[in-house]
Amino acid sequence: MIGVVSYLLINYYYTRIQANKAAILALTMNRVGDMGLSIGFFAIFALFGSVDYATIFSLAPFMNETTITIISLLLLMGAMAKSAQIPLHSWLPGSMEAGAVTLTKFKNF
Numbered sequence: 705m706i707g708v709v710s711y712l713l714i715n716y717y718y719t720r721i722q723a724n725k726a727a728i729l730a731l732t733m734n735r736v737g738d739m740g741l742s743i744g745f746f747a748i749f750a751l752f753g754s755v756d757y758a759t760i761f762s763l764a765p766f767m768n769e770t771t772i773t774i775i776s777l778l779l780l781m782g783a784m785a786k787s788a789q790i791p792l793h794s795w796l797p798g799s800m801e802a803g804a805v806t807l808t809k810f811k812n813f
Contacts, residue, residue: 707738710730711730714726714727714730715727725798726795729798730795730798733792737782737784737785739782740778740781740782743778744775744779744782745779747774751767751771
């Protein structure tokens with residue numbers, strides 16, 4: 705949902721080529737974040753059989769460390785892409801140039 709809203713707000717001035725490019729990049733980066741979070745959550749459910757914190761933290765010491773590391777990296781990738789952290793922040797400067805007023809309204813909402 706955030707990716708679509710970002711796309712629509714950045715592409716508000718749809719006649720500007722830079723706005724179109726920035727909107728597509730924002731949508732793509734948010735999809736990368738969605739993919740990382742989704743795969744991470746599905747892997748947690750597949751490994752632990754639950755997404756309940758108590759269950760996960762009680763079973764984590766008995767699980768493979770490599771698998772837990774991969775899941776953690778997927779969740780981190782998703783969170784970094786969704787919050788525009790370095791190195792997945794490449795869409796943010798273009799969006800400010802393309803539609804600074806609309807994006808600022810969205811970020812302050």
